Amino acid sequence: MERMASGWTTELRGRVVSIFWGLVFLFLFLSGRMFYLQYLERDWYYAKARNQQQSNIILHALRGEIRDRNGLALATSVARQSVAVDPTQVRDIGATARLLGRVLKTDPAHLSGVMRRGGTFQWIQRKAPEKAVAEIDTLLQKGRLPGVFFLMEETGRRFYPKGRLAAHLLGATGIDDQGLDGIEAAHEEVLGGTPGRVRAAVDSQGWRIPTESAVVQGVKPGKHLVLTLDETIQYIAERELARQVKEFKAKGGICLVMDARTAEVLALAIQPDFPADRFAEVEPALRRNRAITDPYEPGSTFKVFLAGAALQAGVQPSSMFNCPGNLLVDGWTIHNANDGLVSGGAESLTDIIAYSFNTGTASVALSIGRENLGRSLEAFGFGHPTGIGLQGEEPGLLSDYHDWAAINTATISFGQGVAVTPLQLVSGMQAVANGGIRLRPRIVKQIMDDQGRVLQSSAPEELGRPLTPKAAQHLRDILETVCTRGTGKNARVPGYMVAGKTGTAQVVENGVYSSGRFIASFLGFAPARDPRLVMLVKIEEPGTVYWGGVAAAPVFSRVAGQALWKMGVRPTPGLRQKAENE
Amino acid sequence: MKPLRDSLGRPIFWVTVILSILGVLSVFSASVVMTASTSDFNRDPFFFLNRQLGAMVVGLVALCAVRRIDLLRWRTFLSLPTMFLMLLVLAAVLVLGTEINGARRWFVLGPFQFQVAELAKLAVVFYLADYLARHRTRVHSMLSIAPSWILVLLAALLIEREPDLSTALVVVATMMAMLFAAGASWRDLRIMSLLGVLLIVGMTIAKPYRIDRWKVFLDPFADPLKDGYQLCNSLMAVASGGIWGRGFGFSHQKFNYLPEQHTDFIFAIYSEEMGLVGALGLFMLFCVLGYCGLRLAVNCRRPYLSLLAVGITFQVVIQALINIAVVTSSIPSTGIPLPFLSYGGSSLLVTLLGMGILLNIADHTSRQSQSAPRENKSRRRMRRGSTLATSDEEQVRSVSTGEWEASVAQARPGRSRSGLPQPVVEPRLTDRLPFHPAARAERERLRRNLKRVRTLDS
Structure with a gap:
């Protein structure tokens, strides 16, 4: 620079140099700023950046299946996609709405309204049917639906492949596949899966950028629930019950079948029924699982447990009891049912049960006393929920026997002034059939993981012994008599000995017994000597004949016959011949 | 070149x-x-x-x-x-x-x-x-x-x-x-x-x-x-x-x-x-x-x-x-x-x-400062095509500021050694008063100098 000499140039030189240093100073300042941002405070800003750049992507977890005891699926889930739209990307709202409306069978006006709501995201249809998804996909490939896209749902959609089968029992799930009712709700923690989450890089619109991503939480699919239900027996029970309900113009009916040795519920049919996937549309009174939620007055079927209490108290089947046409207790008159059977004044316990004499059972009850009867009924499980593990199970109504007056003891003995659920009846009968040992009723057999490994199996659990083996034996003989020469002849099954008790109860309406509305029922087991299944058939308010022996017993006969055959129980040798002879 | x-x-x-x-x-x-x-x-x-x-x-x-x-x-x-x-x-x-x-x-x-x-x-x-x-x-x-x-x-x-x-x-x-x-x-x-x-x-x-x-x-x-x-x-x-x-x-x-x-x-x-x-x-x-x-x-x-x-x-x-x-x-x-x-x-x-x-x-600038001793053909062409002065004022100015001396000094071998006399030209009073008669005379003198130097150069 030394060769610069003149005054103006020297001054220019000095000033240009100071401009240069000024610029360098500014660059140094910015370098400091960069150092501050990119080194000292980097983590703070970087955390903020990561926060917006990453998003949780949900991996859907399928809900577990509900299966019958043989592994057939009664409820299953299928992965489903939803259709959504980014309205800002739609070119022609009208045309898009018309196309989508045609494919999804929705009102195009509604769809265009949805798209006009604005924003960058609107649902078109959650969990759209597979066919519609395929059709929209083809349209997308052709570029005819700009802005429309699919989203994989984190849960699947529930399907009930057996249609109406066991619809009351299975219950229902919501839009997010969460259990709302029935088994679905009761075993939510087993069936429900845990969706997985992936922390993934996304752009400002939330779309995934295919770069690095970390699985934060793996998918845990729901576990499968194996029920004790047998699909075949369930089907048979439903078919026969439906036929009977229709034939007798009844309001409804219940058929509950239980394995006598293990207390596993084999079938639970309720009429009227409905398709399982329409659960939400059915009115609550019809979709309730009435076998556990609705206690009713059992009527004569309850005499089984009176007989059990008497035998347990030391009464012999042949012991004679006073059995008049009318019996006066505490100023109340007890009548026998007007079914054409006339008592002979004094009858044995066996005949009282076989011919279902109300006055006779009242005499038995009064002679063994309220304490023997009350304790025995509690031992049979009445007045408490059975603990089967379903939602909404009712305990029934059995008042404390200390408060019973003589008339209470008398009426309870033939099933009035007491309310029990069908499940309680079957559970009590199971104790009779199983040699006096009462087991807890079960509906869940196993829990399996998605690989088919058994995680948990339910085992029989003893609840008590209401009868000694001897008393149980006597009671089975008495109940066998009911079917051979008593009121339950219609329950007989060709080739097998059966045992049971009929019942015809009046419906209680506003605190009084209704004159025209009855409940016909039959509670029994088969084969009589070596019981394998216990069954209750209840026909509610038949429009024609209302006697339990006529309306309910034939269902028992038909269901038990086919179920025993299905279970591979050998017929009693020579019995078929005998039955045909009669 | x-x-x-x-x-x-x-x-x-x-x-x-x-x-x-x-x-x-x-x-x-x-x-x-x-x-x-x-x-x-x-x-x-x-x-x-x-x-x-x-x-x-x-x-x-x-x-x-x-x-x-x-x-x-x-x-x-x-x-x-x-x-x-x-x-x-x-x-x-x-x-x-x-x-x-x-x-x-x-x-x-x-x-x-x-x-x-x-x-x-x-x-x-x-x-x-x-x-x-x-x-x-x-x-x-x-x-x-x-x-x-x-x-x-x-x-x-x-x-x-x-x-x-x-x-x-x-x-x-x-x-x-x-x-x-x-x-x-x-x-x-x-x-x-x-x-x-x-x-x-x-x-x-x-x-x-x-x-x-x-x-x-x-x-x-x-x-x-x-x-x-x-x-x-x-x-x-x-x-x-x-x-x-x-x-x-x-x-x-x-x-x-x-x-x-x-x-x-x-x-x-x-x-x-x-x-x-x-x-x-x-x-x-x-x-x-x-x-x-x-x-x-x-x-x-x-x-x-x-x-x-x-x-x-x-x-x-x-x-x-x-x-x-x-x-x-x-x-x-x-x-x-x-x-x-x-x-x-x-x-x-x-x-x-x-x-x-x-x-x-x-x-x-580099052409100016290089001022090669031999004015060969390519150099002349370059000079013609490129810039020199557009006015007398500029030309005089470039001389008066010692531009020329500097370029001569640069061409001289060993110029950068300290101790040697540097051809530095101090700003003069006349330079700052352009319409002063002395300044005009000075410019004339420099212009003559320039011609002489050019002949010497070639």
């Missing part, structure tokens, strides 16, 4: 090329996601790459062309006539220009748009360099050179009306720098700075959105989703880079988080991908450019070219500084492109033109 060893042209050229390539790559990296994700650009990821590459090629051709022209021959045309033309065009664009995003800055010609203010920036530099060089003895009094700054302020005002306040500010800042270099008195500079500050404050208060920008500047994260959105995302992008950066092409903020990612805020994406190292490297490149340009101004003994070099260099570097300061939230937000890096054809073209002029000056 002997290679121009002493020339500053070589570093300027290579820095220009490196910055241009860096710019094209950055524009591609920053815009690729945006273009591919919306149908506005036909989902063509190369949309901006192609355009910027085209502008770069055109710009480099223009650079080579400008490098070869005789600046001094164009000097007269490039001063006042161009300035008037530019004012006309600036006025025209206010009326006839195409409105984009509420601003009338562009003339649209088919697929091309041109931002007039970019060219005006260069015209102002040319005009001022000429005027100040011509009137350098009067620069110390602002009033005596009033026409120059009044015209420039008029241009700035027209640019501000577009509205494009930031470009207007760059024009004014460049003018201040050139006035400063040309020797304006400190008193005038102080007054002008004060007026400038008052003007900026007034303009800020006049438009409410400028007040909002101040608020956002003071606390960007007060409203990170609305007003502060761009600045917050810019800061996140810059900071995400860390020391080494995420690597070229690996920016995450460019996934439509940061608006203007390929234009005004491209530095945010650049520093996210290149990190602190890349950012400081970019600063170094701009510093090298600034150094070479200003060094050129110092080396060049022709005041016109000196001032031209100062103006062009300062303009490019100050834009880079302002842009980076905005992106790093060091000053309130204002829209100014980063020279070379930001997408924008007009900006790149004008910047490359400016670099071409710098190279032209560099070639000129």
Whole structure:
């Protein structure tokens, strides 16, 4: 620079140099700023950046299946996609709405309204049917639906492949596949899966950028629930019950079948029924699982447990009891049912049960006393929920026997002034059939993981012994008599000995017994000597004949016959011949 | 032809090329996601790459062309006539220009748009360099050179009306720098700075959105989703880079988080991908450019070219500084492109033109300082084609400032050894009084001297 000499140039030189240093100073300042941002405070800003750049992507977890005891699926889930739209990307709202409306069978006006709501995201249809998804996909490939896209749902959609089968029992799930009712709700923690989450890089619109991503939480699919239900027996029970309900113009009916040795519920049919996937549309009174939620007055079927209490108290089947046409207790008159059977004044316990004499059972009850009867009924499980593990199970109504007056003891003995659920009846009968040992009723057999490994199996659990083996034996003989020469002849099954008790109860309406509305029922087991299944058939308010022996017993006969055959129980040798002879 | 060893042209050229390539790559990296994700650009990821590459090629051709022209021959045309033309065009664009995003800055010609203010920036530099060089003895009094700054302020005002306040500010800042270099008195500079500050404050208060920008500047994260959105995302992008950066092409903020990612805020994406190292490297490149340009101004003994070099260099570097300061939230937000890096054809073209002029000056200076002893054929041709003097005044001046002595001294072997007598010519009193009879006599004497020396030389 030394060769610069003149005054103006020297001054220019000095000033240009100071401009240069000024610029360098500014660059140094910015370098400091960069150092501050990119080194000292980097983590703070970087955390903020990561926060917006990453998003949780949900991996859907399928809900577990509900299966019958043989592994057939009664409820299953299928992965489903939803259709959504980014309205800002739609070119022609009208045309898009018309196309989508045609494919999804929705009102195009509604769809265009949805798209006009604005924003960058609107649902078109959650969990759209597979066919519609395929059709929209083809349209997308052709570029005819700009802005429309699919989203994989984190849960699947529930399907009930057996249609109406066991619809009351299975219950229902919501839009997010969460259990709302029935088994679905009761075993939510087993069936429900845990969706997985992936922390993934996304752009400002939330779309995934295919770069690095970390699985934060793996998918845990729901576990499968194996029920004790047998699909075949369930089907048979439903078919026969439906036929009977229709034939007798009844309001409804219940058929509950239980394995006598293990207390596993084999079938639970309720009429009227409905398709399982329409659960939400059915009115609550019809979709309730009435076998556990609705206690009713059992009527004569309850005499089984009176007989059990008497035998347990030391009464012999042949012991004679006073059995008049009318019996006066505490100023109340007890009548026998007007079914054409006339008592002979004094009858044995066996005949009282076989011919279902109300006055006779009242005499038995009064002679063994309220304490023997009350304790025995509690031992049979009445007045408490059975603990089967379903939602909404009712305990029934059995008042404390200390408060019973003589008339209470008398009426309870033939099933009035007491309310029990069908499940309680079957559970009590199971104790009779199983040699006096009462087991807890079960509906869940196993829990399996998605690989088919058994995680948990339910085992029989003893609840008590209401009868000694001897008393149980006597009671089975008495109940066998009911079917051979008593009121339950219609329950007989060709080739097998059966045992049971009929019942015809009046419906209680506003605190009084209704004159025209009855409940016909039959509670029994088969084969009589070596019981394998216990069954209750209840026909509610038949429009024609209302006697339990006529309306309910034939269902028992038909269901038990086919179920025993299905279970591979050998017929009693020579019995078929005998039955045909009669 | 002997290679121009002493020339500053070589570093300027290579820095220009490196910055241009860096710019094209950055524009591609920053815009690729945006273009591919919306149908506005036909989902063509190369949309901006192609355009910027085209502008770069055109710009480099223009650079080579400008490098070869005789600046001094164009000097007269490039001063006042161009300035008037530019004012006309600036006025025209206010009326006839195409409105984009509420601003009338562009003339649209088919697929091309041109931002007039970019060219005006260069015209102002040319005009001022000429005027100040011509009137350098009067620069110390602002009033005596009033026409120059009044015209420039008029241009700035027209640019501000577009509205494009930031470009207007760059024009004014460049003018201040050139006035400063040309020797304006400190008193005038102080007054002008004060007026400038008052003007900026007034303009800020006049438009409410400028007040909002101040608020956002003071606390960007007060409203990170609305007003502060761009600045917050810019800061996140810059900071995400860390020391080494995420690597070229690996920016995450460019996934439509940061608006203007390929234009005004491209530095945010650049520093996210290149990190602190890349950012400081970019600063170094701009510093090298600034150094070479200003060094050129110092080396060049022709005041016109000196001032031209100062103006062009300062303009490019100050834009880079302002842009980076905005992106790093060091000053309130204002829209100014980063020279070379930001997408924008007009900006790149004008910047490359400016670099071409710098190279032209560099070639000129090195030729002058080399003054080869043998005047061979090629050298004569070069002299003819290139610049010498356009007026007697200039020629005398170059001699009187010791230019010639210096070049002779340089040609002498062993000149740099200290102790040897240096051919330094002190400024004389007569030099400062040009119309003094003694000065006139001195000039005559020097002119005779020059002839004698030339004969001696050959």
